[in-house]
Each structure stands twice: as structure tokens, then as C-alpha cells.
Amino acid sequence: MKLFINGSWCSSSSGNTIEKLSPVTGKKMYNFPAATKDDVDNAIDAAYNSWEKWYSLGSVSRSKIIYKAKDLIEKNRKQLEDILVKENGKIRPEAVGEVDGVIDQLQYYAEFARKITGDIVEGEKANRKILQYKVPYGVVVAITPWNFPAAMVARKIAPALMTGNSVVLKPSSDTPGSAEFLVKMFLKAGIPKGVLNLVTGKGSEIGDYIIAHKKVSLVSMTGSTFTGQRIMEKASSNMAKLILELGGKAPFMVWEDADLNTALKVFMWAKYSNSGQSCIAAERLYVHERVFDKFMKMIAEASRKLTVGDPEKAKMGPLINKAALANMSKYVDEAKAEGGKVITGGGKPKLSKELKEGYFYEPTIVTGVSQESKLFQEEVFGPVIGAAKVSSFDEMLEKANDSKYGLASYLFTKDFKLANKAAEAVRFGELYINMPGPEASQGYHTGFRLTGQAGEGSKYGIAEYLKLKNVYIEY
Numbered sequence: 001m002k003l004f005i006n007g008s009w010c011s012s013s014s015g016n017t018i019e020k021l022s023p024v025t026g027k028k029m030y031n032f033p034a035a036t037k038d039d040v041d042n043a044i045d046a047a048y049n050s051w052e053k054w055y056s057l058g059s060v061s062r063s064k065i066i067y068k069a070k071d072l073i074e075k076n077r078k079q080l081e082d083i084l085v086k087e088n089g090k091i092r093p094e095a096v097g098e099v100d101g102v103i104d105q106l107q108y109y110a111e112f113a114r115k116i117t118g119d120i121v122e123g124e125k126a127n128r129k130i131l132q133y134k135v136p137y138g139v140v141v142a143i144t145p146w147n148f149p150a151a152m153v154a155r156k157i158a159p160a161l162m163t164g165n166s167v168v169l170k171p172s173s174d175t176p177g178s179a180e181f182l183v184k185m186f187l188k189a190g191i192p193k194g195v196l197n198l199v200t201g202k203g204s205e206i207g208d209y210i211i212a213h214k215k216v217s218l219v220s221m222t223g224s225t226f227t228g229q230r231i232m233e234k235a236s237s238n239m240a241k242l243i244l245e246l247g248g249k250a251p252f253m254v255w256e257d258a259d260l261n262t263a264l265k266v267f268m269w270a271k272y273s274n275s276g277q278s279c280i281a282a283e284r285l286y287v288h289e290r291v292f293d294k295f296m297k298m299i300a301e302a303s304r305k306l307t308v309g310d311p312e313k314a315k316m317g318p319l320i321n322k323a324a325l326a327n328m329s330k331y332v333d334e335a336k337a338e339g340g341k342v343i344t345g346g347g348k349p350k351l352s353k354e355l356k357e358g359y360f361y362e363p364t365i366v367t368g369v370s371q372e373s374k375l376f377q378e379e380v381f382g383p384v385i386g387a388a389k390v391s392s393f394d395e396m397l398e399k400a401n402d403s404k405y406g407l408a409s410y411l412f413t414k415d416f417k418l419a420n421k422a423a424e425a426v427r428f429g430e431l432y433i434n435m436p437g438p439e440a441s442q443g444y445h446t447g448f449r450l451t452g453q454a455g456e457g458s459k460y461g462i463a464e465y466l467k468l469k470n471v472y473i474e475y
């Protein structure tokens, strides 16, 4: 693997590399460059020196490159799917779904050609006007996570490039391969040199330097709240605009009149897709006391039947790394220590010898833990969930809103009035009523509280990459 800086592939200037381990086998896959501060300077300088020319091409020319990259990804999609299965451990159908998401987002953003508008506002006098232009920020740093390592790259670089910004992409050190593949497709599509750059390396080592770089004007990051807060701190030195999509703790609310088969189907997706490693994953389960026992039985049986193992065959793959796997045992052990009852799962599945070292964990449901417990308050980010009974709709909403995060939420009820009451009352960026996610490209993916700030997707998401400039004229 190489860095991509100013139109050329290169190694780190120190020659140092980082090892990538397979989440499926725990064995080494490859080494990739550990960029130095000099490499970061070169990448940011290349982006800084290229964005104005890129902007001057106009939105139609820019969109043609994004369309071309989309076509190339579509033609070579099997390669990207294979990368996702291997480096993320994603099961094949979900890898296919993620590549569909990459293609959909590139299509969606390229369609903004000739649709970026400003305003003309009247001045105090008839011969005065205010021209409000939408202009690019300049250098955008895109910092992406490992859970949807290709879709998150597309969701950041497409709007950034479409609006005339240039990009320095720093992918997760758990999944650099999918970022490299996408950069190769944009290169083949004819992206001018310097407009898109790829820098790999540990965020803990080069992250602060990238964020605080004086030529960086916007940072778009998806990842943990902890890292998002650090980025906020470091970005204050150059006042970079921030788009931060951070932690989630989605409540999954099942009312007494819910269609339990629909709720079951969506639960199995919301809890176990991507092995539960999704910002919109169900992280807390609130079920009306009248249907609690029945629904627990349904989801426990379905969870036990979920095959875990080889991403080419199983219904659920591994967690991303050893630390994530250890986290699952930590949350389950703490819940049991608080008197929680594990009604299914709670350990590593028995797997064949080549998978024994993989980061696999059983689908796990725990009852009998409190609303204040870590299981209900912290982002678990894996196939583990706590379930609690509720006796009133107000209690269910109150518990749902009792979270430091506020990204996605789910509600199952046939009562139109209650559904609208929840739509008004929930303090989450998204509420899915009687349906699964994920968020759509034309939806605005945003959250309350520690979930972050600004957002991605929809016409509001593309506007986040544009600065409004006001020109006063008198004639």
C-alpha cells in the first residue's frame, strides 16, 4: 500500500509502516505507510495549491469526474467488496450493500451540478444589492472510520469535491485498503493532481498535526466522541469548520400494540448487521411490559439461530479488532455483576481452528440491568444489548431521551397519535417508525448532544461544504 500525494503514489518519508491484522483470523494481512509530518505537509500543500483551479472548472466538469469514478467503481465493484470482506470482516451481503451505498452517494452528489445557488438580497436603497455567493472552504480533511470504510469515504469526498474543495483523506488504520481503492478509481477518472490526497497513519500520532494545520479549512470526521472532542480542541487553533458524526446509542422502542414480527425483523437488522458496529445500531431495548416476555423469547430464539463466523458463509462476522472484542466481554461481565441476566449469548462462539483467533462474539441479550448502567449509557458498538420493561409511553420516551448521544432511534407502534407524539418528543437526529435504517443519501444524518455537529447527506449536507460570502454593491 502507498500514500497518494500530489498525484503520485509514495511510501512514508520515514519508511515506517503499520501492520494490518485480519479480524477474521487475527493474522497479519499487509503493512501500510505510517505518514510523517513532512508527508502530511506535502499532502496539505498539494490540496491547498490545487483547490482554486479545481473550483474554477465549474460544477458540471467536477460532476463528470465523480460520475466517471462511480462508473469505474461499479465496473470493479467485486474488488471493493472483497476488500471489505477481508479487511473489515463484513459478511458478503453487507459488503455488497456497502458498495451499493458508495455508488448511490456518488450519484447523489454528482447530481448537484448546476444546482448550487446563492441569493441576491436588496440593500437599504434601490440601487444597492447584496450578492450572496456560496464558495468552497478550500482544503477539506476527511477522517473516516472502519465500520463503513468505503461508504464513509464516499459520503465525505463526494460533497467536498462537488463543491470545489480539495481533499486530504485519512482513513482508519483498521481499514486503509478500501480508501486506497477509491482513490485509485478517482485517479483513473481523471481527478487533477493535488485535488485528492491519501495519507495513512495512526490518528494518535499524526491526527493532531493534520487537524491544527493552518492550511486546513474544514474537517469532516466520523468516529468516536472521544476523538471528535480532541479534533474540536485542535481545530480551534485554525478555526477549521467541523462536520462531526460521532457516537450513537439508539433506543429500540416496542409499544404494546406493535407488530412484533416487524419489530423482530428490524431488531435483527438494527442490532446485528455489521456485527452491531454501526452508529445507528440498536443499543438499548425498551419493550412494553405486556409484550416484554413474548418479544424477549422471539429475539432470543432468533439470535441463537444467527450463524457467526466466516464472512463468506455466516450471518454475522467478527468485530473489527481485539480491543473491540474485549469491550464486549467487559460490558457483559459488568452487567452480570450488577445482577443482569444473559438470556442468550455472552461469549465467544465455538469456531473452526482457522477462525479461533478471529474477533468473534455471540449475539447477546441481557435483562435486569438499570437505566444508569454502562450497558444502557455507553456506546457498546457490538452485538450486545440490554433490554428493559416500560409501563407507560412517557416513561419509554423519557428513558429513550436519557442518553449523552442523540443520533438514531426506533419506534414500533400502530398508533398514529403515539407515533407523532414520539416524533415531536425524541431528541435524536433520526427516528425510524416501524422500519429499518440506514439513513438515505437524501436524508440529513445528524445528531443531538455528544453525537457531534453539523451533518451529512441531503441538500443540507452539501451546504456544509460551502461558505456564504456577501458582496455589497451600489450602482
Ligand SMILES: NC(=O)C1=CN([C@@H]2O[C@H](COP(=O)(O)OP(=O)(O)OC[C@H]3O[C@@H](n4cnc5c(N)ncnc54)[C@H](OP(=O)(O)O)[C@@H]3O)[C@@H](O)[C@H]2O)C=CC1
Pocket: 143, 144, 145, 146, 147, 170, 171, 172, 173, 174, 201, 202, 203, 204, 206, 207, 208, 211, 221, 222, 223, 224, 225, 227, 228, 230, 231, 245, 246, 247, 248, 278, 279, 379, 380, 381
Ligand atoms: N459514529 C460512527 O459511525 C462510529 C463510531 N465509532 C465509535 O468509536 C469507537 C472507537 O472506534 P475507533 O475506530 O477507535 O474510532 P476513532 O474515533 O478512534 O477513529 C476514527 C477515525 O479518527 C482517527 N483518529 C484517531 N485519533 C485521532 C486524532 N487525535 N486526530 C485525528 N484523527 C484521529 C482514526 O485514525 P486511526 O484509525 O489511525 O486511529 C480514524 O480514522 C467505537 O467503538 C465506536 O464507539 C467508531 C467508528 C464509527
Ligand SMILES: O=C(O)[C@H](O)CO
Pocket: 147, 148, 222, 245, 277, 278, 279, 280, 438, 439, 445
Ligand atoms: O456511521 C455509521 O455507522 C453509519 O452512518 C450508519 O449507517
